[in-house]
Amino acid sequence: MLLLTCPFCGPRDESEFAHGGYARKQRPDNPQMMSDDAWVDYLTVPDNPMGPVREKWWHVRGCGTYFTVERDTRTHDITDEGESHAS
Amino acid sequence: MQHYSFLSLARNALTNHQNWQAAWRSPPLKDRYDVIIIGAGGHGLATAYYLAKNHGVTNVAVLEKGWLGGGNVARNTVTIRSNYMRDESIPFYVKTVSLYDGLTKDLNYNLMYSKRSMIDVVQTYPKLREIRRRMLHMDLYGATYEPIDVAELRRRIPSLTGGGPGSRLPVIAGMVHTDAAVCRHDAVAWGYARAADDHGVEMHQNTEVRELLRDANGAICGVETNRGTVRADKVAVVVSGHTTTLTETVGLRLPLKTFNLTAFVSEPVKPLIDVVVNCPDIGVYLSQSDKGELVIGGAPDPGQSFRRDIKQNVFEDAVCAMLELFPAFRRLKLMRQWGGSLDMAHDASPIVSTTDIPGLFVSAGWWGGFKAIPAGGFTLAHLIANDEPHPLIAPFGLDRFNHLDFILESGTTIAR
Numbered sequence: 099m100l101l102l103t104c105p106f107c108g109p110r111d112e113s114e115f116a117h118g119g120y121a122r123k124q125r126p127d128n129p130q131m132m133s134d135d136a137w138v139d140y141l142t143v144p145d146n147p148m149g150p151v152r153e154k155w156w157h158v159r160g161c162g163t164y165f166t167v168e169r170d171t172r173t174h175d176i177t178d179e180g181e182s183h184a185s
Numbered sequence: 186m187q188h189y190s191f192l193s194l195a196r197n198a199l200t201n202h203q204n205w206q207a208a209w210r211s212p213p214l215k216d217r218y219d220v221i222i223i224g225a226g227g228h229g230l231a232t233a234y235y236l237a238k239n240h241g242v243t244n245v246a247v248l249e250k251g252w253l254g255g256g257n258v259a260r261n262t263v264t265i266r267s268n269y270m271r272d273e274s275i276p277f278y279v280k281t282v283s284l285y286d287g288l289t290k291d292l293n294y295n296l297m298y299s300k301r302s303m304i305d306v307v308q309t310y311p312k313l314r315e316i317r318r319r320m321l322h323m324d325l326y327g328a329t330y331e332p333i334d335v336a337e338l339r340r341r342i343p344s345l346t347g348g349g350p351g352s353r354l355p356v357i358a359g360m361v362h363t364d365a366a367v368c369r370h371d372a373v374a375w376g377y378a379r380a381a382d383d384h385g386v387e388m389h390q391n392t393e394v395r396e397l398l399r400d401a402n403g404a405i406c407g408v409e410t411n412r413g414t415v416r417a418d419k420v421a422v423v424v425s426g427h428t429t430t431l432t433e434t435v436g437l438r439l440p441l442k443t444f445n446l447t448a449f450v451s452e453p454v455k456p457l458i459d460v461v462v463n464c465p466d467i468g469v470y471l472s473q474s475d476k477g478e479l480v481i482g483g484a485p486d487p488g489q490s491f492r493r494d495i496k497q498n499v500f501e502d503a504v505c506a507m508l509e510l511f512p513a514f515r516r517l518k519l520m521r522q523w524g525g526s527l528d529m530a531h532d533a534s535p536i537v538s539t540t541d542i543p544g545l546f547v548s549a550g551w552w553g554g555f556k557a558i559p560a561g562g563f564t565l566a567h568l569i570a571n572d573e574p575h576p577l578i579a580p581f582g583l584d585r586f587n588h589l590d591f592i593l594e595s596g597t598t599i600a601r
């Protein structure tokens with residue numbers, strides 16, 4: 099079980115959160131100007147490292163904040179925590 | 186190959202079972218083969234068998250980093266079914282179920298194959314609508330899905346006493362998939378391995394591929410292993426969960442994410458449930474093994490993971506879901522729990538494909554891929570031998586992503 103640090107509430111048990119999905123890279127400003135390969139890569143190809151991934155979590159049974167953390171896919175260690183989503 | 190039969194069993198009983206032949210050889214590793222298959226799981230071994238049997242390609246090595254059949258083929262909950270959604274998927278899974286039906290005989294290996302049907306326990310109207318839509322699709326391809334009412338559902342699963350009218354999610358209907366079956370997972374790996382070996386295929390355990398190798402023209406030319414370089418003009422990556430780890434060694438990025446899926450078993454009890462029970466609304470499914478243990482699986486850990494253990498909250502969620510419908514199971518002791526890492530494609534359908542790298546093949550995205558082993562091996566062997574996909578697998582190539590032509594199966598592949 100993870101101990102996730104909500105930027106608003108502080109460290110809380112994983113069972114209070116819902117996984118918000120893989121944190122994608124910045125959406126390209128001008129998909130029309132990109133090559134098809136680069137656009138397909140952005141849409142469908144995630145990073146899948148044995149190591150840190152960036153992902154969103156939603157404090158759904160808490161304050162409702164969405165935030166991004168970096169977690170190691172081998173150990174579940176949180177390597178970078180609690181960056182709140184402005185929007 | 187020593188033929189297994191009632192007679193051979195009786196004959197060997199006379200000599201205290203001391204004289205059985207080894208099921209497969211362990212030859213020395215050569216430095217070149219026609220085809221290298223990476224991964225001795227169900228898919229890799231089935232591919233090797235069909236390459237030899239159907240296409241006469243026998244100079245084949247299957248390289249396995251651990252022991253043969255020690256990956257997900259040994260870790261799954263053995264549900265074999267064909268209740269999928271898309272026009273591309275259903276014929277493929279109908280084929281795999283039909284291959285399983287004849288596999289014990291084909292491999293001369295007792296798979297303990299048991300056709301026992303699967304019952305979906307429906308607790309929400311959106312799920313009911315989704316499943317009925319699947320029923321109409323499946324009708325077109327000869328797969329079965331039949332609605333039953335709650336009284337009939339409770340008659341078929343007497344231990345399902347929860348989910349009454351006053352509960353949080355009352356049971357509203359059932360759907361029966363009569364084609365569903367279970368079988369002994371180890372036997373699938375061992376049966377294919379033994380039959381492939383009989384055709385001359387070599388299996389090399391404790392042989393980890395560390396890197397794929399390309400020649401000056403960019404084509405694949407072999408692999409680097411912990412036991413040295415092994416060359417081949419055709420290499421298939423069939424490593425379930427670790428696909429991207431290997432393909433990235435030649436700069437090939439794939440639309441795959443790796444997740445952890447888990448299961449656990451209870452202590453053995455007397456016959457209690459004779460169907461596979463699937464509860465998609467609350468995220469748990471179970472069946473009873475021949476030994477009497479309940480084999481229980483839940484939803485995957487939602488974030489990417491290469492772990493093979495079970496997370497406590499994932500485990501608790503599955504147990505709580507099960508107890509809502511089967512309150513009497515509260516008294517069961519749980520004996521073992523484990524997990525496996527599986528990769529899932531962007532559209533939750535498998536990938537069986539050539540790649541941009543000449544000579545390199547991938548078979549991946551096998552989420553729920555135990556059922557797919559016979560047809561997956563059959564079609565990948567066809568692709569490797571002919572450089573052309575078998576019609577059943579043609580829609581599942583990597584180029585579907587280039588055209589954003591997805592075969593969306595999320596929701597039909599997992600317990601939630």
Ligand SMILES: Cc1cc2nc3c(=O)[nH]c(=O)nc-3n(C[C@H](O)[C@H](O)[C@H](O)COP(=O)(O)OP(=O)(O)OC[C@H]3O[C@@H](n4cnc5c(N)ncnc54)[C@H](O)[C@@H]3O)c2cc1C
Pocket residue numbers: 223224225226227228229248249250251252253254255256257258259260261262263264265392393394395423424425427431446447448482523524525526527551552553554555556557
């Ligand atoms: C808990 C759980 C429950 C499941 N339940 C079901 C179910 O009910 N029904 C169903 O249809 N499917 C189910 N599955 C999925 C199914 O187990 C897999 O989709 C299927 O086994 C994958 O194919 P495989 O047998 O070839 O994989 P594996 O058996 O994992 O074979 C891959 C092999 O590749 C080897 N390998 C990896 N990297 C390397 C390398 N670098 N060099 C050499 N070898 C390497 C591994 O050691 C492994 O032996 C379940 C999976 C899990 C984990």
Ligand SMILES: [Zn+2]
Pocket residue numbers: 104105106107108157160161162163
């Ligand atoms: Zn919070």
